[in-house]
Amino acid sequence: MKIKIKLFTLIFAIGVMTFTSCTLEGGESLNGASTTSISDDLSRGELPQAVSGVLSDMRLRLNTQIDVQSIFGREYYYFTSSDPRFEGDVVTGNLDNNTFYTTTPWASRYGAIKDINLALAGLENTTSDFSAQEIASISGVLNTLKAHELLSVANNQYTNGIRIDVSDPDNLGAFVTYAEALTEINSLLTTAAGNLASGGSALPFNLSSGYDGFNTPAGFLEFNKALNARVEAYRGNYANVLTLLGDSFMDMAGDLNTGVYHTYSLSGADQANPLFITLNQEANVRVAHSSFTDDALAMDSRVDKVVMRDGPREASGLVGTHDVWIYQSNVDDVPMIRNEELILLYAEANMVTSPADAVMAIDVIRNAAGVGPYLGLQTPAALEDEILFQRRYSLFGEGHRWIDMRRFDRISELPNDRAGDSVPDAVPVPANENQ
Secondary structure (H helix, E strand, O other): OOOOOOHHHHHHHHHHOOOOOOOOOOOOOOOEEEEEHHHHHHOOHHHHHHHHHHHHHHHOHHHHHHHHHHHHOOOOEEOOOOHHHHHHHHHHHHOOOOHHHHHHHHHHHHHHHHHHHHHHHHHHOOOOOOHHHHHHHHHHHHHHHHHHHHHHHHHHHHHHOOEEEOOOOOOOOOOEEEEHHHHHHHHHHHHHHHEEEEEEOOOOOOOHOOOOOOOOHHHHHHHHHHHHHHHHHHHOHHHHHHHHOOOOOOOOOOOOOOOOEEEEOOOOOOOOOOOOOOOOOOOOEEEEOOOHHHOOOOEEEEHHHHHEEEEEEEEOOEEEEEEEOOOOOOOOOEEEEEEHHHHHHHHHHHHHOOOHHHHHHHHHHHHHHHHOOOOOOOOHHHHHHHHHHHHHHHOOOOOOOOHHHHHOOHHHHOOOOOOOOEEEEOOOHHHHHHO
């Protein structure tokens, strides 16, 4: 994402390295605009800067969060000479509540949420000439992005809980359960959807290229509905999932990669894709878990997401023979949500009430992967197995496998390659959050 002006990115890039609490304080950016000026009265000129800051900060330490979730899901291992805790703490499940894999994803996501809260406060206090439609569309976009970030935190913390209300750093809201968090996130998305629906035909700011096709109120509403379908699937509200998918960008005949993405570039103060690593590295490498290739169906094109190494890489008794090759350059986009996931959510939502529709959606994914139609039983149990299998390969390395196995009470089925390794069901709340 090419950012010309960023209000909050520098603030929180520094803050994430030094703080982990929701009480992160803002400061002055290089552009001279302060967080106080934004929250006191958001001007038309400051709006693009505020949105750019949000989009940029949503990417901070995303690699750490995806790496930890992918290791928990036994999708891949991350071996790095700079920090053996990826192959130690994270694989053993013996997690520290005061170290980087706990604190930095938490701080980064809440840093982006603070960006959003400041902009929303400024929008409420604005004296600029925004129309009612513009205010509605701005609010709808910001609250949809806020819901995305809250969901990211909730999925990491699970039963340990999160804070939803963090708008006042001196009076933080209480921790809520995972179920309560999902309810609040669903409500936030529903309200944002109403705002987007009344937001007119154009947004009064530009989004990054990762939102191409979604950069109008109507387009962003489709993203909102897709994200809420994911939330409702996590809640088991499958009738709602189907309704939301019908209003989203899901397209059974469309490109499976259509969706919303984080974008990267090598220009200016922007950042490169931190999930990219060239092949056959030794000191810093992501290697696929052996089960990914061992369990794959013959001719499955999704196995191309890994590439056989010139030689195995071993660390602390863990071995990998294939490099992860999802991102093939340091400017590749990273998905937030894609059509492929939506089609699989459709299959999941139908697996009990309409198995024929579930199989139809499954076959869209199977045929795209080159493995042919599903010929198994159409019982709920058999379809659950099949959908989880397809999600495993379609969404490999995107942070879903661990969450999927957890929500279906199947974490115990994930492999452990060493005695003493285990898969936790939640990341600890950072030590300084004072629950």
